[in-house]
Amino acid sequence: MTQVAIIHHSGFGHTAVLAADVARGVEAAGATPVLLAIELGQTNFDEFFAVAAESDALVFGTPTYMGTVSAPMKAFMDASAAVYFTKQWKDKLAAAFTVSGSPSGDKLNTLTTLAIFAAQHAMLWIGTGQNPGNNDDTSAATDVENRLGSFLGAMAQAANDSAEVTPKAGDRATAHSLGRRVAAAAARWQAGARESVAAA
Ligand SMILES: Cc1cc2nc3c(=O)[nH]c(=O)nc-3n(C[C@H](O)[C@H](O)[C@H](O)COP(=O)(O)O)c2cc1C
Structure with a gap:
């Protein structure tokens, strides 16, 4: 069974909503999602690394704070230097949302x-695989998938409101689509690896 770990931090709940949407997308592709939430001030990531080792793909989710990843996400990234030296995540799939x-x-x-x-x-990056959804200057619709037109990863905008009402449907669907795409790609990648081992 394909497993996808969704490693995320959320200060005020908006990224967490998207993480749940990514997880539903993973399930829709027939794979198993594991949600791992980074807490503010967390320094021990042993459980995260154990789950990551067993996963076929890692999806990283973080709010954009001051133009980059949040400090708790950066703490996780820096802690992963131990894993970096072992190349344990080599050839696993990777993707991100923010x-x-x-x-x-x-x-x-x-x-x-x-x-x-x-x-x-040494991971393999998976983008959204979606065309921009809102390339029409008469349209400001928030229910359109990939409305922010991102290829590298799923982008969402949370207006200045609670996570119950924002991000809106289009951004949430984009996150769902990313989860589904990553899980489907991981299953294909695994099947291809099995075939190449059998042929060797
Ligand atoms: C410390 C901090 C820095 C932020 N920096 C940015 C920024 O650079 N650009 C932006 O558009 N919004 C910025 N925001 C707004 C957040 O990205 C936005 O509220 C987001 O939905 C928070 O996600 P979360 O609820 O998962 O923490 C910032 C918010 C905080 C608290």
């Missing part, structure tokens, strides 16, 4: 940071 208050909010820098992080771990 949310911020502004439509841009410099979210691309957050996703780029996580893509470089995954590359340092």
Whole structure:
């Protein structure tokens, strides 16, 4: 069974909503999601690394704070240096999602940071695989998938309101789609690896 770990931090609940949507997308592809929430001030990530070792793909989720990943997500990233030296995550799939208050909010820098992080771990990056959803200057619809037009990872905007009402349906569907895509890709990748071992 394909397993996808969703490693995320959420200060005020918006990223957590998206993480749950990613998990539902993973399930929709017939795989098992494991949600791992980073707490403020957390320094021990042993359980995270144990789950990651058993997972086929890791999806990283963080709010964009001051134009980049949040401090708790960065604490996790820095702690993963121990895993980096063993190349334990080599050839696992990786993807990311982020949310911020502004439509841009410099979210691309957050996703780029996580893509470089995954590359340092020799992981294989999976983007949204979606066309931009809102390329029409008469449209400001919030119910359109990939409305913020991101390829590197799923982007969401949370207006200045509670996580019960924002991010909106389109951004949540984008997160769902990313989870589904990562899980399907991980299953294909596993099947291909089995075939190449059998052929060797
Ligand atoms: C410390 C801090 C820094 C922030 N920096 C940005 C930013 O750079 N760009 C932006 O658009 N929104 C920024 N925001 C807004 C958050 O990204 C937004 O509220 C997001 O939904 C928070 O997600 P969370 O509820 O998962 O913590 C910031 C919020 C905080 C608390």
